[in-house]
Amino acid sequence: MNKNQALHILMVGMTLGTAWAVRGHFGHEQGAAWAGGIATLGLILVSRRKDWYSKMLPTVLAASVGWGITGMISYGLVVGYGMSNNYPNALYGLTMLFAIGTLFGVLGGGLTGLSLESSKERKVEWGVLFAQMGMGGLIVYGLLIQQLEWLMTPPRSEAWAICLGAALAFLWYTARKGFPATTRISLITGIGTGFGFAFGNFLQIVGMVAEIPFNMWNVMEYSIGFFGGIALAYGIFTSVWPQTVSPVKAWENRVAFVLVFLVIPFVVFQQS
Template sequence: MNNQQLFRALLITGMSLGTAWAVRGQFGHAQGAAWAGGIGGLCIILLAKRQDWYAKAFHLALASAAGWGIGGIISYGVVVGYGRGVDFGNVYYGLLMLFVIGGLFGLIGGGLFGIMLSDTQDEPVKWPQLLVELTAGAIIFYYLLIEEFGWLMTPPRSEAWAACFGIAVAMFWYMFRHKYYQAVRLALFAGLGAGFGFAFGNFLQVLGSASELKFNFWNVMEYSIGFFGGIGMAYGVFTSTWPATPTIVRKEAAIAPFFILAAIIPFVVWEQSFGTERLLGILKEIEPFGDGIWTVRRAQSVALLLVIYFAIYSYRKYIRIRPGNHFSFTDKQVSHFFLGYLGLYVTFSILVTMSFLSFYRIEQYLYIVNVIIIMSLIGSHKPHFSERGLNYERWFVNFLFLLAFLAILTAIAVSSHGELHGAQRRF
């Protein structure tokens, strides 16, 4: 029964972060990844059903959003192109580097989420110090790896992966010094899941492209990142024991993380993604003879109004009307915010792709199916936590197995097609 509950938690979290990360494909960058990361964090909070986690739901969701969002600065378009080649060396390199990039997404996202879970009144996390160390790690490792050693992963694109690698190193150093071993374990599993998901997703994307089926297989790859990253993150949470924290939170302490999640991230996504020129280009492919500017203006306005309404409504419902200076949240309230946050992201995706005018992007409607399934499963879930520890020898063996498995995927991929559009060569 316990394993069934664990499997259920992994599935729901995988579907939640997978759907959100697939939606992120329409927006990209750090802000899109942050929105998806926040959704993944909220899902785990709901599945855990711990009152102390409800109390700091916005803090936890923001930590997850920040961690996954940091990885959004990494450029990987060229690396994906390596996986579309026809020679073993370049394709294997591409899959390995996608594993590294996805791993950095999950390591930082899972790590910061785990650190926030470990933040207690008796042993509070020194967040200013941590942020300084993460920044220093990013600067030092970027200079060493890129400027000094010249270890380029994605020439001529940005090599921001090196800065993220430095952040991950500094974060692990902080966690080990403060004995946040549960957070270390969570980061490793989230990194393993997201890294595997990126490499495996690119493999699926290549096979899909070779099949010439009319479907957005790039989005399949993105769903795979979130799905397996969510599985790793959930496994790290539910197979560890976490300290108890206060079941109430000060109102002023909740305002900033709430505002960033509910207002700033959605607004930045809107401002960066709903440009007139971009939407007109999309619309011309669907309705080349329609009144394009009228439709674009309506899509832009609706999206902005949804951001404003969601932020104001959520503030009034979850912050303003709460009596006193200390309060908490209920399962129902967190569930409603989660559904609204995920639903708003899916709606943004449908608006920015103009899919409300046509079924040319069928995957957009599959997002809605995913949301329905998630909400039908999440409410009846009964959480179970266990302590499974971390076996470093087993991790090393599993890592070698993963390298071999990626080699098998590479062999299958290169034998399944000729030269594909968008293929790149590193060597």
């Protein structure tokens, strides 16, 4: 990895960090989709790969979907556990924040990488993939939440289990269909966002104890995006990619443009 790559990785980290911090003001699925899309757009631009430019819009859309899915996870109570002065509660909170953050990166980074790795020789069956992710989410939610009652954030939503099932189904698909770069990127990004979430909660606590006059919640959000963006960019820039990319049809670009630049911003504006 040369100095230019290191600079580009830092730029992507700062982009996702800033976008995720801004996303903290309106939250939810549309906010996560917006932030993930902006970071992916920046990543492709700094990559200077002309073959990726041709599939930029569908890739940004795939990234928006991946990051956006995780926006359903409720983590406010878990942040509170992490701020506890009781060691078991604090450990539980930080561990669960790492787990939630990992889901952010696995799905967000994974779908980004999968769109880039799709080639003429090995195309992604998007319909099959999303069907399997949906079924995986329902199965894991039904097993962990409804049957075993393993609740992370009672009485709030336990949608983390849906994302866990979707993430497991996603990784199973990429391993089974032969997308090694995507599997690698997904796991690396997951580690980055997981660390960023737990470390961000720690920074939030330090800021509150030190009575720093700053929005420390935004610091935590920035940490998620910054470390997640660095991990995402590192995984993508250091992976081996196919020589040919899958051709993008004109209608795919048009649909992706409408969804990314019109629908998602409209939903963000309407819900804010």
